[in-house]
Each structure stands twice: as structure tokens, then as C-alpha cells.
Amino acid sequence: MSFKDMESVAQAMVAPGKGILAADESNPTIKKRFDLIDTESTEENRRTYREMLLTAPGIADHISGVILYDETLRQKTADGVPFPTLLSGMGIVPGIKVDTGAKDLAAFPGEKVTEGLDGLRERLAEYYEMGARFAKWRAVITIGDGIPSDFCLHANAHALARYAALCQEASIVPIVEPEVLMDGDHTLAECEEVTNRALTEVFAALAAHRVHLPGIVLKPNMVISGTECADRAGSREVAEATVRCLAAHVPADVTGIAFLSGGQSAEEATEHLGIMNTMGPHPWRLSFSYGRALQAPALAAWRGKDEQLGDGQKALLKRARLNGLASSGGYTVDMESAA
Numbered sequence: 001m002s003f004k005d006m007e008s009v010a011q012a013m014v015a016p017g018k019g020i021l022a023a024d025e026s027n028p029t030i031k032k033r034f035d036l037i038d039t040e041s042t043e044e045n046r047r048t049y050r051e052m053l054l055t056a057p058g059i060a061d062h063i064s065g066v067i068l069y070d071e072t073l074r075q076k077t078a079d080g081v082p083f084p085t086l087l088s089g090m091g092i093v094p095g096i097k098v099d100t101g102a103k104d105l106a107a108f109p110g111e112k113v114t115e116g117l118d119g120l121r122e123r124l125a126e127y128y129e130m131g132a133r134f135a136k137w138r139a140v141i142t143i144g145d146g147i148p149s150d151f152c153l154h155a156n157a158h159a160l161a162r163y164a165a166l167c168q169e170a171s172i173v174p175i176v177e178p179e180v181l182m183d184g185d186h187t188l189a190e191c192e193e194v195t196n197r198a199l200t201e202v203f204a205a206l207a208a209h210r211v212h213l214p215g216i217v218l219k220p221n222m223v224i225s226g227t228e229c230a231d232r233a234g235s236r237e238v239a240e241a242t243v244r245c246l247a248a249h250v251p252a253d254v255t256g257i258a259f260l261s262g263g264q265s266a267e268e269a270t271e272h273l274g275i276m277n278t279m280g281p282h283p284w285r286l287s288f289s290y291g292r293a294l295q296a297p298a299l300a301a302w303r304g305k306d307e308q309l310g311d312g313q314k315a316l317l318k319r320a321r322l323n324g325l326a327s328s329g330g331y332t333v334d335m336e337s338a339a
């Protein structure tokens with residue numbers, strides 16, 4: 001695939017009215033989600049749940065791409081259709097999480113670095129053969145006493161850029177995800193300062209590694225107060241600070257930005273995206289790549305019960321539709337009750 005083809009895939013991933021479903025929970029993470037609904041995390045239950053999401057009727061109207069976990073990429077529907085085939089048949093781009101997780105950064109207490117570069121070239125070749133056309137790597141940055149260190153930001157940006165270059169060599173569009181966590185009592189201003197530093201490092205590393213920016217999708221956090229902050233900023237402040245931060249760091253030739261939800265409620269994540277898309281024009285598309293903000297209502301409606309699979313699908317479709325509207329500036333909060 002040429003750079004032009006990767007640009008087309010990136011454009012499709014952030015097409016107006018659509019966004020990405022992040023369904024790439026590793027087995028330890030999906031177990032935590034299933035524990036909340038008293039459902040055992042067996043391979044078959046995970047398959048059933050992912051099939052519920054991916055076969056929701058009309059999902060392709062609002063979802064442009066799905067990030068899968070290795071296990072799911074190899075699974076099939078009950079009728080025997082491999083999940084990547086099911087997705088591409090609906091015009092949805094199949095994607096794959098390729099990092100192997102955030103691990104403690106030696107000698108830097110409280111900080112993490114994401115691993116997974118060893119053998120990545122070979123894994124990417126296999127994933128391409130299996131139908132994946134984009135990948136995801138998530139770096140995790142914690143705000144705390146004296147952290148993040150410059151070294152942690154640098155180490156994570158370096159790994160993200162090495163991953164992105166390897167993806168493009170393999171004709172796979174990299175989602176570049178530097179996530180500044182919401183955990184903690186920091187203010188919006190502190191989140192903005194750290195997100196500024198993180199994005200500076202990321203774009204310097206991408207340039208140094210000769211990554212072709214129109215062939216990536218950036219997946220950043222929004223600039224938002226910590227979950228324990230005593231005086232949390234309102235929606236408009238979040239939207240304004242996020243756009244200000246992105247405008248200062250993200251070159252105009254990046255095709256698209258697809259936010260993570262990071263622990264925001266489903267409604268908050270939609271509202272923030274909706275406001276940002278009324279503030280344009282922006283040089284890049286602003287869309288979503290939500291995990292929890294798309295899936296939490298679906299999990300709660302399903303609760304592991306076969307007779308509630310349809311309810312789970314309806315809950316997912318509602319969030320996908322409203323986020324699709326938010327990604328094109330057509331969302332208003334009163335749509336929540338009307339939907």
C-alpha cells in the first residue's frame with residue numbers, strides 16, 4: 001500500500017458522521033468490565049459480547065473502524081464469519097491493538113512505558129494478512145507529584161514513533177495514542193500543561209522517525225480536570241482548552257484526531273466532542289475512538305444475558321449515532337432524551 005492508500009484509510013477512519021469503536025480490551029481489562037456485570041470472562045463470552053457489538057444493525061452508519069484485540073481478530077461469528085471479514089464486508093476498517101501494555105518505567109517510580117516493539121514487524125505482517133488496515137499503540141502518562149518526568153514523556157514518544165514507522169512500512173495506518181490520564185486531583189490547567197509537553201515530544205519523535213503525518217490518526221486525551229479535582233472545569237472550558245492545545249501542536253497535515261474518552265461519562269464525552277465541532281473550522285477532522293463511552297451503556301444493557309443481546313445493541317447504536325452527530329457538529333444535549 002502506498003502513502004496515498006494509507007491516507008485514504010486514515011480519511012475513512014475519521015469520515016464525517018462516523019468514528020472508531022475501541023473494542024481492544026486485553027483479557028485482564030475485559031475481565032474487569034465483565035466483573036461489573038457479574039459475567040464470567042470466558043473466551044466464548046468475550047466472543048459473544050464482541051459479536052453483539054459488531055453485528056448491531058446499522059452500526060456501519062456511524063462506525064468507521066473497530067480496534068480489535070488479538071484474540072478477537074482470530075475469532076468468528078456464530079455463523080463462522082471471521083470478525084475482520086465481517087467488518088470489511090460492511091465497509092468498516094478492521095484495526096488491531098499491537099502494544100503489549102504499559103509497564104513500570106525502571107528507576108522512575110509511578111511512571112509507565114508502553115512495550116511491544118520486539119517482533120512487531122513480523123506481527124504487523126501477519127495482521128495485514130488477516131485483514132487489519134490500522135493499528136493502535138497507547139502510551140500512558142500519569143499526572144502526580146513531580147510527574148510526568150521529561151524522560152517518561154520522551155521514552156513514550158520514542159516508542160510511539162518507532163511503532164508508527166513500522167506500521168507505515170507494513171502499509172498499516174498507526175493510531176498514535178498518548179493518553180494523559182484523568183486519574184488524580186489535577187486541574188484543567190495542569191492537564192493542559194502536561195498534554196502540551198506530551199504532544200511536543202510526540203510530534204518531534206514522529207518527525208525524527210520520518211512518519212508520514214497524513215497517514216496517521218492521533219488519539220489524544222481531551223484537556224480536562226482530574227476525576228478528583230475539587231473544582232472541575234465545565235464543558236465549554238474543556239472544549240476550548242482541548243482545541244487550543246491541539247492547534248498549538250498538531251500539524252495541519254495530520255488527517256484526523258479521534259479522541260479517547262478516558263473515564264468521562266458517555267454523555268460528557270459526546271458533549272465535549274460536539275462543542276469542539278461547532279468551534280471550527282479546524283485543519284483536521286475531530287472525531288472519536290471511544291472504548292468505555294461507547295461500550296459502558298451496552299455492557300449495562302446486556303449484562304451477559306442472551307435475551308438482552310438486542311438491548312445491548314440498541315444501547316451501543318444510540319451512543320454511536322449521537323457521537324456520529326457530534327463528530328459533524330450536529331449534536332445537541334437535548335438529543336439524549338429524544339433518542
Ligand code: 5MM
Pocket residue numbers: 022023024025026027028029030067101138179259260261262263289290291292293
Ligand atoms: C478499550 O480499551 C483499550 C484497551 O486497554 P488495555 O490495553 O488496558 O486493555 C484502551 O486502550 C482504549 O482503546 C483507549 O483508552 C480508549 O478507550 P476509552 O475507554 O478511554 O475511550
